[in-house]
Amino acid sequence: MARVLAGGTDLIVQMKSGRLEPALVVDVKRIPAMHAITAEGGGYRIGAAVSCAALGEHKGVKSLWPGVVEAAKLIGSTQVQGRATMTGNLCNASPAADSVPALMAANATVRVVGKSGRRDVPVADIQTAPGKTSLAKGELIESIFLPARSPNSGDAYLRFIPRTEMDIAVVGAGVGLTLDSGGTCTAARVALCAVGPRFILVDAAAKALIGTKIDAAALGKAAAAASAACQPIDDKRGTKEFRIKVAGVLTRRAAMKALERARGK
Amino acid sequence: MMDGIHVKTTINGDAVEYVCEPDETLLDVLRDRLGLTGTKEGCGSGDCGACSVTVDGRLICSCLMLGAEAQGHEIATIEGMAEGGKLTTLQQKFLDHAGLQCGICTPGILVAAEALLKKNASPTETEVRYWLAGNLCRCTGYDKIIRAVMDAASDMRRSA
């Protein structure tokens, strides 16, 4: 079994604990292109080896998709962010990965490269189960593409953890919104993590926001839809009951934050 | 047993060569092969920050990096901090403020705090606290550590 080494913040821990014993480790950081953040079609292509810390220092990405950057900057400590990558966060395939709901809310895609060439895939289609991805043998992710943003759009990611830092998300919610000139929501994406075996794109929550001014009633409906979409488990990090409830709370709060950003505040 | 990997790198400004096992971490290389035991292991999983070093100026946990990955990079550890035996302002402030009790977390915290002050000369208390959130200290309750970093930043700004 071969494994791709990007930041190594998951892989090396798994190797040390004996959970993984790869026969071969391929360090993609030796490929210079993997470190690049390049403007493309009004959006950005982010190389698979770009660390979260480097991403956080990129003014362009930060102003275009602040929710994505804030999610990436929640992964582990300052030290971990110095190594960890969003691509690794996605490919580790934990359903609690912080960057993934934010990427889903931003409608990001990934470029997969393999023997048969390259293909672009929505972020949401990569993780299929805890620890499992849809990548075929011999395939790896080369880059993540954050698309151009429509005018009057905003995104945000919020997660719940018991401490203020260093924990794995107990629940996470990413929201992306677009408003028309009158302030009515024309498009919305709501994604959740850590509330099921897979990340959940909650269409019902998005629908509750679209066509509204994102008032309290719409936010309440979106929150209820997010809670309803959860299929969580009880574990050492939280109870089912808690996750369902907090998924709604975070969806509402993330939507309010995304709304402020969409309004240019 | 897999063959060792030959690595040429720079540590605290000195050219260093070593052979390590493919799955050996940079932390193990520093401590076991190079005798640089100032970098500590508290958890081995990136959760305590005691093994903090910088690689090309970027703060990382050396337990989350393979020794083989150091090839061609510049590593800085606690041992390289007091140049010519003279303590840095930050190191001196840790003594003055009693910012350590047992001292096991101290090297990692100093390396991390130095990286912060290079990036941000005037951090707020909140910024210091969040930057250092990955450096666990069990003795001090962080109060005197935060004061030492804030005071060092203030002195360094004055002398800059």
Next chain:
Amino acid sequence: MAQDSKLEARERDFSIVGTRPNRPDGIDKVTGKARFGADMAAPGMLHGLILRSPHAHARIKRIDTSKAEALQGVKAVLTSKDLPDLTGEDAGLKDILINIMARGTALYDGHAVAAVAATSKSVARKALSLIQVDYEVLPHVTDVEEAMKPGAPLVRSDLITQGVEPAPSKPSNIAKRHEFGHGDVSKGFAAADAVIEHNFRTEATHQGYIEPHACLANLGPDGLGEMWVCTQGHYMVRGTCAALLGLDVSKLRVTASEIGGGFGGKTTVFIEPIALALSRMANRPVKVVMSREEVFRASGPTAATSIRVKIGVKKDGKVTGAEAELKYTGGAYPGSGVEYGAMSAFACYDLENVKIVGWDVLSNRPKLAAYRAPSAPMAAFAVESVMTELASKIGMDPIDLRLKNAAKEGTKAPYGPTFNRIGLRETLEAAKNHPHYKAPLTKNQGRGVACGFWFNFGGNTCVSMNLGFDGTVSLAVGTPDIGGSRASMCMMAAEELGIPYDKVRAIVADTSSLGHNDVTDGSRVTFSTGLATINAARDAIKKLCARAAKTWGIPEDAVVWEKGHAKPAGGNAGKFEPLSLQQLAAASPSTGGPIAGHYEVNADGAGVSFATHMADAEVDPETGSMRIIRYTVCQDAGKAIHPSYVEGQFQGGAVQGIGWALNEEYIYGKDGRLQNAGFLDYRIPVASDLPMIDTVIVEVPNPGHPYGVRGVGETSIVPPLAAVANAASAAAGVRLTVLPMSPPRVLKAIEGRAG
């Protein structure tokens, strides 16, 4: 002596004590030079690793080590068969033997079952994977209440409860019943205007020292051994290892490394005898370093508890009766420490009618070790929660209620003794007068107050002080320095001798260089080693005065010591220029040889200590997230030798208590395995979780110490569980009775709140 000391402490004009010099080990610790447990290597050194049970309770049917032994690079493989039982009638030692390597039965998840020593870590890891263990999984129990039920799976098949009359005929998991108190509680409750009774639960926590256990051992065929260990007591390591392996104590030389935190968790042995036994088998030095996972699974966490408290008060706040029942489980061995919980529970109060019953319960968890004021924080959590509820029930300020009942000089403590001069009242008044207590609170915020008590300890102590011919002083102590004690010792030595602080250097001597010293525990070092240091200095001063007398040709008792100089005692003694310590030391080869001071004591009079803590908490009512936004510690230190380190002890204890209250816990699965054996999910506070921790050092001198010192290390963790619980309960609008107050628990409590 006691009376004199008291006067001395009050009237003495200190010149060094009370200042804040840098510590002697400071530069090494900020430059990475300081050598901790895992930082040492020896020529020909092997790496040792330990195989651990994945089961909470299992019979070990067979261990096949042949494949591991055959692996190239493996130099020793050890199982319990290689550790014959030499413990005789010593039940405590027997339990240690069983704990360091399972003998026939694995008693908890993480229990050691075999060990290897090999030429590298990777060979040792491979060797562990080649050891085959056949287990027969047995029923297990980890919950204290479940473990006490009739029919619970038995952790030990032959345990008969002690302290119960008549003795039970059947074995159970209950090792012992303890009872303390005086008066008649039923009479007390009958006289009360208000009575409150609650049940509380606390989960086990871990000391969470950042340095995992580590040691380097070398034992040759001649029975001569050396060890380098991170420990709170290297004499304890020597004694225990010698007893378990059948060695002469004097043939084992143990050096204490710098220690990366202990908090009580390094007051016993886990890996040390194994490393030594592996070394004996391999005839090479063996280093064993625990992983963080091993630290959580297989070192010594605290007890998990279930506590019932009932207190009755008059309308004016006078407590008429107080009762508690404490159930503690400290793992698969007797010794949960419940008696210390029982003894300390109501020690803050002057009570006529008080009764505490404690139950020591076994379960399939790792063997408890001490953690900072062991067993007291949980009892204080329960008692101080009820005290605060009573205050609000009778409409009284919570500090006033405590002042009304505060223990004072002459109070008969519920555990027997009568207190002499103590400082509880002073800490309460300091809290009440602190700006924190009057600061306004806003929505979703609450304030909590709690008091705490700890006994403090003295113990066997031996100090040696040697004067160089240049007049500088080396001070050898035998208590590992866990938080700056070498600085305090240098300060007390310099104070007594009358020389500058930087002329004294303190070291922690190895076991062959200095007489026995008990473990660094019980907040005893600044008290006992300090007392011994002062007396060793006095011994040296006596000799210095004798040398001056000899030089001057006058009687020894005609010489006095003042500010670092020998002087004639008065006009009748003759007119001589004072001789400095430096001059006397320089002349010492011609006045009788080197000058040294010694002191050996089993110190008594440690002086109990009290604290009052205040916490402000803010809750997010939609998620149950609780933050501590302000915190103040007021504690009696007797006399603060180095105020920065005293403050550091206050702050450190408070923050460990905050962690215990809010997020730290041992989480066991239904399979009895520990679910969170790492710093990721065993959530100790991080820097961003906390505010600054304000401190007020109260100084009510301890009559038992020449300078008035009381230990300060442990008391600081006793009140915070309750202070945080009182603040959190006020913020959440509902009484929180289960620790930790993790967000799911808090949210559930808020949702279940009446009205």
